[in-house]
Amino acid sequence: MTAENAVPLTLLSDLTPPSLERTWLTAPHPVLPLVATCSSDKTVRVYSLTNFHLLSTISGGHKRSVRTCAWKPNISGESVLATGSFDATVGIWRRWDNYEETVGQHRDAADHSYDADGGHDQDEDEEWRFAVLLDGHDSEVKSVSWSASGMLLATCSRDKSIWIWEDLDDGDNNFETVAVMQEHEGDVKCVAWHPTEECLASGSYDDTIRIWREDIDDWGQVSCIRGHEGTVWGVDWEAIENIPSSELVSGQEEAWKQWHALSGPRIASCSHDRTVRIWRRQPRARVSSSAMSGIPSIIRPSGTDETWEEDAVLQKAHVLSIYAVAWSRRTGLLASVGADGRIAVYKERFVAASQTQPMDTNPPTPAGDGTDGTAISHIPTEWKIVAIIDGAHGIYEINHVAWAKRADRGRHGSNDEEVLITTADDGSIKVWSITR
């Protein structure tokens, strides 16, 4: 496998000091230049992306490895972190936002997000406050995810269930169990919310990806996506506004936008089967027409049911299990990491219609409005590996990859410059700059 290295990836810095034990995941803060890293040493470390140093260590909450964590979006003045542990519990932690004083950063860097309201008592505000422990899962919690609004928290476990909790935001740290979904037939390895809607995707040891929505009052499965031939370790959503690159074929953007608005953001998934796959929902208008053309009744859509189909299997980049995939919401680039210690970055671009598979019989006509019965064909694209780094963490397996806004000194001006953050078995966390 070759990479053109059209998008050079270079090591910017390690996050120091690291955990001396396995680290599982690093979650970038939605607004502030911070990340939180989960470790087997039962703690979470918070690092600065401006100077790459440790700011806080959150400890004392979990009895076993912290496997996962997620920052609550859509709040200001305070940061809220959910942590999931092998001890079967989910912790909620709070801290007033005043890290910029600690790292001495200029406040104009992200003026809207910092709260330096001098009213808080400094000694207390330095610390992370343990807010509440969410108890319910029977075994290890594998993944947690906040909905875009920050109102809902999804958690999943080896007990095969997904729990949805509502943050009542009543000032008393109360969370209400909204749903417990038990359709998966194996450990639920990952959960990820749709970028804007209250729609959840999950990946499992049962090799499936499932999509969940609320119908009137009940949360339920609206799709079960089969295709992977091994545990689905990670799923991530595409940005609503994503558009592939026009470097090969231009003029497709408008048609793409129309089609994309109908099918909604796609999902990327990675698996023990060493593949990264892209899935897309059939536009609703097309669902009714294809139901007549011989789709087996078992998957005939009814009510809220959705039909998801495989959009692409990405060019093979890994030879061992792939543990994480991250789809940049800013650039549309996709990154994957895994047991082979390799980082791969992929780029999607428009191609001419003739370059698509023969089964794609419809020419890529610009989509109609979706109601006149004309086929809404998706616009042909291809995925290309643009960067590969072997042995990115030496001999160690890489457990997680995430995109974050670049924030080190002197880089405040360029708004969409990104870094890639990788998290490995030896405790190391590396920040990579990406040149575009």
Add this chain to the structure above:
Amino acid sequence: MASEMQNSNPTILDTADLPTRLRPSVSSKTTTYGSEFFAAVLPSLMHGTADPLSDYSPFSSDSEGDGELMEEPIDEQEIYDLISTISDPEHPISLGALAVVSLPDISIKSSLSDVPGSPLRTVTVLITPTITHCSLATVIGLGVRVRLEQSLPPRFRVDVRIKEGTHSTAGEVNKQLADKERVAAALENGTLMGVIAKMLETCQ
């Protein structure tokens, strides 16, 4: 643990007949085994298992001690010696004597076939349970995996599987043993680790 044994009368091999490089009262670490000689004469057969290759990493990792450079090569016999002395969870007999593990069912190969200089090695151990429905197969497999992960340098990937055709639910057991997250969680389970520790008591 089941109160009744699953296999009360297993076939037992004479430990004196088992292949080993271990000598009574001589630990494996003091056995020099002329590794330098073999490494010089048979470089291709040694498959680069000697550890100077761990320099390979473009971002040299501090936690990978220099001590590894001096380590003797690790071959199938050494893997066998590490795991054959593990005790069966229900008999006070070693996995070697029960032929649950055997030398021909151990292999070492490069983990990344497409990266010629990579120091990563995958050790594959095929396990033959004493009876086809043995529910302890997962525990035995986990014991072997734990033993190797604790003994081998981190550039080794451990792949423990049930030998094809020897167990009724081999696929299920194999999927569990290959799942890094499940294995990691099992290592934090006190009850399970108690059983594993007992199995490993008989290892040097």
